[in-house]
Amino acid sequence: MSIQVENISKSFGTFAALYGVSLDFPTGELVALLGPSGCGKTTLLRVIAGLETADAGRVILDGEDASDTHVRERQVGFVFQHYALFRHLTVFENVAFGLRVRPRRNRPSADEISRRVHRLLDLVQMDPLADRFPPQLSGGQRQRIALARALAVEPRVLLLDEPFGALDAQVRKELRRWLRRLHDELHVTSLFVTHDQEEALEVADRVVLMNRGQVEQVGTPAQIYEHPATPFVYGFLGAVNCFRGRVEGAHVRVGEARLPHDGQVDIQGAAVVGFARPHDLQVVTDLAAANGVDAIVSRVHAFGASVRVELDSLEGAADRGEPAHYEVVMPRERAVSLTEGQRVKLVPAQLRVFADQAA
Amino acid sequence: MTAATVAILTSPPSLPRIARRVLPGFGLTLGLTLVYLSLVVLIPLSAVFIKAGSLPLGELWNIVSAPRVVASYRLTFGASLLAAAINTVFGFMLAWSLVRYNFPGKRLVDALVDLPFALPTAVAGIALAALYAGNGWIGSLLAPLGLKVAFTPLGVLVALVFIGIPFVVRTVQPVLEELEIELEEAAASLGAQRGQTFRRVLLPLLLPALMTGFALAFARAVGEYGSVIFIAGNIPMVSEITPLIIITKLEQYDFQGATAVAGVMLVFSFAMLLVINLLQAWSAKRTGRGR
Numbered sequence: 001m002s003i004q005v006e007n008i009s010k011s012f013g014t015f016a017a018l019y020g021v022s023l024d025f026p027t028g029e030l031v032a033l034l035g036p037s038g039c040g041k042t043t044l045l046r047v048i049a050g051l052e053t054a055d056a057g058r059v060i061l062d063g064e065d066a067s068d069t070h071v072r073e074r075q076v077g078f079v080f081q082h083y084a085l086f087r088h089l090t091v092f093e094n095v096a097f098g099l100r101v102r103p104r105r106n107r108p109s110a111d112e113i114s115r116r117v118h119r120l121l122d123l124v125q126m127d128p129l130a131d132r133f134p135p136q137l138s139g140g141q142r143q144r145i146a147l148a149r150a151l152a153v154e155p156r157v158l159l160l161d162e163p164f165g166a167l168d169a170q171v172r173k174e175l176r177r178w179l180r181r182l183h184d185e186l187h188v189t190s191l192f193v194t195h196d197q198e199e200a201l202e203v204a205d206r207v208v209l210m211n212r213g214q215v216e217q218v219g220t221p222a223q224i225y226e227h228p229a230t231p232f233v234y235g236f237l238g239a240v241n242c243f244r245g246r247v248e249g250a251h252v253r254v255g256e257a258r259l260p261h262d263g264q265v266d267i268q269g270a271a272v273v274g275f276a277r278p279h280d281l282q283v284v285t286d287l288a289a290a291n292g293v294d295a296i297v298s299r300v301h302a303f304g305a306s307v308r309v310e311l312d313s314l315e316g317a318a319d320r321g322e323p324a325h326y327e328v329v330m331p332r333e334r335a336v337s338l339t340e341g342q343r344v345k346l347v348p349a350q351l352r353v354f355a356d357q358a359a
Numbered sequence: 360m361t362a363a364t365v366a367i368l369t370s371p372p373s374l375p376r377i378a379r380r381v382l383p384g385f386g387l388t389l390g391l392t393l394v395y396l397s398l399v400v401l402i403p404l405s406a407v408f409i410k411a412g413s414l415p416l417g418e419l420w421n422i423v424s425a426p427r428v429v430a431s432y433r434l435t436f437g438a439s440l441l442a443a444a445i446n447t448v449f450g451f452m453l454a455w456s457l458v459r460y461n462f463p464g465k466r467l468v469d470a471l472v473d474l475p476f477a478l479p480t481a482v483a484g485i486a487l488a489a490l491y492a493g494n495g496w497i498g499s500l501l502a503p504l505g506l507k508v509a510f511t512p513l514g515v516l517v518a519l520v521f522i523g524i525p526f527v528v529r530t531v532q533p534v535l536e537e538l539e540i541e542l543e544e545a546a547a548s549l550g551a552q553r554g555q556t557f558r559r560v561l562l563p564l565l566l567p568a569l570m571t572g573f574a575l576a577f578a579r580a581v582g583e584y585g586s587v588i589f590i591a592g593n594i595p596m597v598s599e600i601t602p603l604i605i606i607t608k609l610e611q612y613d614f615q616g617a618t619a620v621a622g623v624m625l626v627f628s629f630a631m632l633l634v635i636n637l638l639q640a641w642s643a644k645r646t647g648r649g650r
Binding site: 073078 | 552
């Protein structure tokens with residue numbers, strides 16, 4: 001089932017959590033709402049669920065305006081960050097809850113409830129623990145029960161609020177792969193909120209990146225990562241090296257240095273901010289090279305297939321528009337000659353420039 | 360190989376090791392606690408039984424089963440149970456509104472709840488008696504309706520309700536504050552009506568706290584003396600509470616009779632608290648917290 005939101009605004013007191021958000025979630029996709037804390041992603045999810053009422057705008061579920069529908073009539077499955085399991089009920093009863101509270105005429109028979117609950121518990125691989133109470137389960141198990149409970153009412157959409165936020169790294173990775181597989185089986189339109197960009201890029205079909213109550217960019221993980229639309233998106237998705245300078249033809253002048261750029265801003269003399277990912281920066285040991293900024297190698301992390309190098313700028317970096325530190329990733333064989341304290345030049349193979357709003 | 364060598368080198372000598380406690384002073388604190396408990400609680404309580412036990416068994420039975428005394432048991436325990444039940448319902452509502460809503464004067468109401476704790480019981484008794492007497496503010500309003508409160512068992516109930524309020528409110532309040540709002544949101548998102556959420560989610564989770572509050576209010580009501588005697592009127596067989604019977608016997612220098620009745624009260628109270636505690640343990644286990 002499709003979800004559309006139109007012009008949603010919501011404030012808490014003087015704090016505007018959402019500001020004119022319009023989005024269209026197609027049927028059957030797994031979409032990540034990604035952004036830093038306080039960006040409004042959870043509020044948007046709660047507005048869609050009906051747990052929060054928007055100050056303005058409409059929520060359209062399956063083509064019908066659901067803005068004034070109560071959460072219990074919206075048929076959405078909601079999974080909470082801290083599980084919100086009923087601790088006085090067994091795992092079985094937790095999952096059966098949504099079926100047992102139905103009005104008598106729609107309530108399945110006891111046998112039917114039992115059959116459906118066990119099928120769901122099988123699906124989340126928890127059937128052997130049906131008689132346990134939630135406090136006797138691990139975090140990952142609890143979250144799977146919470147998911148089974150939400151699925152029991154056959155929701156039209158599944159909404160997950162930081163579903164893996166309270167779990168440790170290992171379980172997190174396992175569960176998000178599992179969620180992806182589950183979604184491929186069920187094809188329920190699903191939205192999940194996360195502040196972890198790796199999680200969003202790895203699991204989702206589509207990513208909605210939010211900042212300060214507004215949508216920054218919508219796209220597939222590849223689109224978002226390869227072609228960030230705004231400086232914020234660039235900075236939010238992974239480590240980045242950021243330069244400030246002015247356009248000079250095919251180059252950006254940063255202090256005394258000249259760096260080639262991608263030509264997105266071609267107004268002469270325009271103030272720009274340029275971004276290069278750690279793997280887009282090349283380390284040049286020839287100090288006489290025409291392009292590049294000066295830097296000093298401070299640490300070489302030589303483990304794994306590629307080597308991560310940390311570098312410091314020369315003194316007065318901020319005045320010239322250079323970052324104070326750099327991060328560069330390169331193949332192992334290219335890093336062998338680098339020693340800590342060595343002076344090098346850094347040349348971006350690809351420098352994405354945006355007009356500098358701050359200048 | 361290396362690992363094994365290291366393990367052998369660092370394995371402790373085969374002397375039995377004395378388990379060391381991290382917190383010091385276990386012996387001292389436990390000793391003091393036991394002495395204190397004995398002096399303050401155990402010795403006085405056992406003195407009641409020893410004194411009562413000096414009576415011949417037949418005479419003891421005659422004293423504790425005299426019709427006037429039995430009527431007082433009925434009033435004391437009946438009114439206490441009823442008062443605790445009333446307080447459980449209304450104390451829960453009070454705690455609910457204090458936790459869930461914001462309203463002007465909330466802090467004042469919160470402070471008022473503790474007043475029955477703080478007020479000398481005799482003051483409360485006089486105030487209640489004056490209010491509910493036939494010519495008092497409330498009593499004069501109820502009189503035309505044929506309702507007599509002061510100097511009847513109903514008056515005893517009113518006094519016991521008054522002194523029991525804080526117990527339920529103060530035990531339920533913190534538990535209610537800790538209940539995550541998400542539980543209710545989860546129930547609603549699963550399609551539960553408000554009433555179903557309350558009955559199936561909130562009430563079972565609050566039940567242990569409600570029962571503790573009930574037990575405390577009940578225990579307090581059984582022993583209450585000061586606030587009751589003024590409004591009760593102390594008519595034998597009608598509105599005379601057991602603690603008053605004990606006092607009356609003491610005033611007549613009938614120490615043995617007084618301790619006999621006191622012993623009966625003690626046994627009753629113990630039995631009731633035991634039942635309530637068992638219920639509590641059962642419900643805590645059922646909510647998965649009794650692990």
